[in-house]
Amino acid sequence: MSRSLRALPRxxxxxxxxxxxxxxxxxxxxxxxxxxxxxxxxxxxxxxSQDVLAKSGGRAAAVVVxxxxxxxxxxxxxxxxxxxxxxxxxxxxxxxxxxxxxxAPAAQTLVLSTGVIGQPLPITNVLNGIALAHANLGAGxxxxxxxxxxxxxxxxxxxxxxxxxxxxxTKVRIAxxxxxxGMIHPNMGPxxAPAAPHATLLxxxxxxxxxxxxxxxxxxxxxxxxxxxxxxVDGDMSTNDTILLLANGASGMERELQLPPASDADADPDAAxxxxxxxxxxxxxxxxFATELAKLVVRDGEGATKFVTVSVEGARTxxxxxxxxxxxxxxxxxxxxxxGEDANWGRILAAVGAAHVSAPPDPARVSVSFVPSDGxxxxxxxxxxxxxxxxEARAKEILQREDLxxxxxxxxxxxxAKYYTxxxxxxxxxxxxxxxx
Amino acid sequence: MSRSLRALPRxxxxxxxxxxxxxxxxxxxxxxxxxxxxxxxxxxxxxxSQDVLAKSGGRAAAVVVxxxxxxxxxxxxxxxxxxxxxxxxxxxxxxxxxxxxxxAPAAQTLVLSTGVIGQPLPITNVLNGIALAHANLGAGxxxxxxxxxxxxxxxxxxxxxxxxxxxxxTKVRIAxxxxxxGMIHPNMGPxxAPAAPHATLLxxxxxxxxxxxxxxxxxxxxxxxxxxxxxxVDGDMSTNDTILLLANGASGMERELQLPPASDADADPDAAxxxxxxxxxxxxxxxxFATELAKLVVRDGEGATKFVTVSVEGARTxxxxxxxxxxxxxxxxxxxxxxGEDANWGRILAAVGAAHVSAPPDPARVSVSFVPSDGxxxxxxxxxxxxxxxxEARAKEILQREDLxxxxxxxxxxxxAKYYTxxxxxxxxxxxxxxxx
Numbered sequence: 001m002s003r004s005l006r007a008l009p010r011x012x013x014x015x016x017x018x019x020x021x022x023x024x025x026x027x028x029x030x031x032x033x034x035x036x037x038x039x040x041x042x043x044x045x046x047x048x049s050q051d052v053l054a055k056s057g058g059r060a061a062a063v064v065v066x067x068x069x070x071x072x073x074x075x076x077x078x079x080x081x082x083x084x085x086x087x088x089x090x091x092x093x094x095x096x097x098x099x100x101x102x103x104a105p106a107a108q109t110l111v112l113s114t115g116v117i118g119q120p121l122p123i124t125n126v127l128n129g130i131a132l133a134h135a136n137l138g139a140g141x142x143x144x145x146x147x148x149x150x151x152x153x154x155x156x157x158x159x160x161x162x163x164x165x166x167x168x169x170t171k172v173r174i175a176x177x178x179x180x181x182g183m184i185h186p187n188m189g190p191x192x193a194p195a196a197p198h199a200t201l202l203x204x205x206x207x208x209x210x211x212x213x214x215x216x217x218x219x220x221x222x223x224x225x226x227x228x229x230x231x232x233v234d235g236d237m238s239t240n241d242t243i244l245l246l247a248n249g250a251s252g253m254e255r256e257l258q259l260p261p262a263s264d265a266d267a268d269p270d271a272a273x274x275x276x277x278x279x280x281x282x283x284x285x286x287x288x289f290a291t292e293l294a295k296l297v298v299r300d301g302e303g304a305t306k307f308v309t310v311s312v313e314g315a316r317t318x319x320x321x322x323x324x325x326x327x328x329x330x331x332x333x334x335x336x337x338x339x340g341e342d343a344n345w346g347r348i349l350a351a352v353g354a355a356h357v358s359a360p361p362d363p364a365r366v367s368v369s370f371v372p373s374d375g376x377x378x379x380x381x382x383x384x385x386x387x388x389x390x391x392e393a394r395a396k397e398i399l400q401r402e403d404l405x406x407x408x409x410x411x412x413x414x415x416x417a418k419y420y421t422x423x424x425x426x427x428x429x430x431x432x433x434x435x436x437x
Numbered sequence: 438m439s440r441s442l443r444a445l446p447r448x449x450x451x452x453x454x455x456x457x458x459x460x461x462x463x464x465x466x467x468x469x470x471x472x473x474x475x476x477x478x479x480x481x482x483x484x485x486s487q488d489v490l491a492k493s494g495g496r497a498a499a500v501v502v503x504x505x506x507x508x509x510x511x512x513x514x515x516x517x518x519x520x521x522x523x524x525x526x527x528x529x530x531x532x533x534x535x536x537x538x539x540x541a542p543a544a545q546t547l548v549l550s551t552g553v554i555g556q557p558l559p560i561t562n563v564l565n566g567i568a569l570a571h572a573n574l575g576a577g578x579x580x581x582x583x584x585x586x587x588x589x590x591x592x593x594x595x596x597x598x599x600x601x602x603x604x605x606x607t608k609v610r611i612a613x614x615x616x617x618x619g620m621i622h623p624n625m626g627p628x629x630a631p632a633a634p635h636a637t638l639l640x641x642x643x644x645x646x647x648x649x650x651x652x653x654x655x656x657x658x659x660x661x662x663x664x665x666x667x668x669x670v671d672g673d674m675s676t677n678d679t680i681l682l683l684a685n686g687a688s689g690m691e692r693e694l695q696l697p698p699a700s701d702a703d704a705d706p707d708a709a710x711x712x713x714x715x716x717x718x719x720x721x722x723x724x725x726f727a728t729e730l731a732k733l734v735v736r737d738g739e740g741a742t743k744f745v746t747v748s749v750e751g752a753r754t755x756x757x758x759x760x761x762x763x764x765x766x767x768x769x770x771x772x773x774x775x776x777g778e779d780a781n782w783g784r785i786l787a788a789v790g791a792a793h794v795s796a797p798p799d800p801a802r803v804s805v806s807f808v809p810s811d812g813x814x815x816x817x818x819x820x821x822x823x824x825x826x827x828x829e830a831r832a833k834e835i836l837q838r839e840d841l842x843x844x845x846x847x848x849x850x851x852x853x854a855k856y857y858t859x860x861x862x863x864x865x866x867x868x869x870x871x872x873x874x
Binding site: 038039040041042070072073074075076116117118119182187234235236237238239330331332333336337339340342344345346347349350351352353354360361363366381382385386387424425426428429430432433 | 475476477478479507509510511512513553554555556619620624671672673674675676767768769770773774776777779781782783784786787788789790791797798800803818819822823824861862863865866867869870
């Protein structure tokens, strides 16, 4: 390493801004799961975190996050820097419990970075920041809020949520932080991520439920597909997208929840594996919580003035419904029409017809409507392929609200998917025309 | 038909604007080929034209175009209207040569429509316009210019080009009109178009070369993939995208150029089929001409301030190079950075990594540079996966020009592809936030 060749340490963001966060589990054994970007150019922290999880068999105890610099496309030095971040956290944790002097444990720290791509980390500052954060660890709301603020880049508000639910008789808690406002069209898969493709979206969810690594990963993969992988701000997939989930069992559940065999996962909850029902309950609570976190990102979409739910129903498969919802949610023409509050539903149709699906829709069976957010009657635009005579005044009324749902019914099957997106505004162009300066 | 139930005829566009064009071949036998949108929701004129070509075996003698209304998602009435347009042209043509009174020929008219989706054609006006256009047919520049103006929607200039070249000793001429400024990300295939998936782009190319239908279609399919299917304004694929090619043989070539067997098409031009070399020559001239027409659309991209060539080299297949060039060309973040003249090349990398390809790039072999339009030295941004120390002043200099090339070298093979795109500006949002009014 040649730290000395570097220029004087620069702060990651403007002096005084929060740019480094640290989350540490104090339990003895913490399960960990993750979904990482499918971008071919995975940032150094993604590669590092994948490696840690592979070697530990789904165990991790700490997450360190920095904003301001994504440590992406930073070559070999970038990998060294990410490793140094993780090692520093591991060393600080080990020092804290040094009285027992156990053999050096496997690496237990996962790393998240977000910010500009292609610039090296000011690593000395980052390592100093880690030491400072470790010295100031706390369990109160202020500490959580500080961590959430460290995630922010173009975000206009910090994103932190918590709730509790009962799992098999034990009250468990779940808390999550995420960030993201642009470069948001995630497509994340479980590690090792297959080479395929879409945000910088970062999120950490922690729970005191006791869940074994395999069950944790399966639940997270399912939840991410229906939450973070179902949002789009601008259709751009980042090199850094990562969602981490830690479960440390501190709730006092009697034993770790195990993953039921695949055939049981969606079968009769009363049959077979003793954890089948419990697993589905946990998975669905996690999915609902992840969806709440994911929606915050769309609410904070760069330049967004609308929050739009795109519902595609009557598809043959979830994948087809998801692909069509994604095509509508990423169409520049749909998004500018929403910004202009223009009921140009032809653009919605064009997007439906352009989606890559396994079972192409039959134009004569497709229906489209606007669903107002106030619970009043939906406005039909197209019914079974035939255009309705649209009441433009009513359309305008619906479109003028901040929240709106576009509903597409395909008439092909029973599957459905929801996507959450925003409009494309002048401010989006302003924000991204000169992000770096 | 229930014309009487319609409201009073409305003009397609503002009164006095050119909104109807007619192109007629006066030769006895004219070959025709076409590439149509792969959108599942094909507009009525697309379905009609596919049908005409299928029944005639690749022969057509006329093209009628209207702008202002796309006749898309207009149900059964839309199909009847498109058919009425074609029938009216056929009837007028038949009446003109009525002295010979031949048996009624197969339908010979292809239809193009562009404009708002989901509204019915003011068909009485359209049919009257056809009669007027037919009465005023001419071969001079003014007539061609008038036809080109009839194609325009949000276009700010009419798009007409012509050139000549020698084919097998005979001088042949080629002329073309196209239109498009938004909803531009075509993905067109030969008829019948496989149900798969992207603009409204309309184009007609005519030549007096003598080319048999199969050879004409093969050459057009090849040319469209490398020209019109390699441009993007906003990533949206229209329900109406169509490129038509008519060849009437009026140049006096001795005989119709025939399609050589597939194995010969890219083989040694001196071997095998007598038309092998001639076919390749025609195909390449057509591709170059189509590329010139396609670039005009990007030059007129809605709100565009930059013309950007995206070159992807060193790919294993043309398809992979094309997919990566497309991913860069449609990234909102890349396009807003270009608008902001910001050398944010990390966004280019993120787009490369997000593309759907058969052979994912190896990050350690990828290089990226900006190629200035004045012939001066290229600016290297990334070399074999390692970021360069970028001279920001030089980058700014290159980015401030209207024309710019982004070059990506993958280091995987010998194939390459070019894409033509523009930036994403405030004006794009303004234009599309309220297109209908």
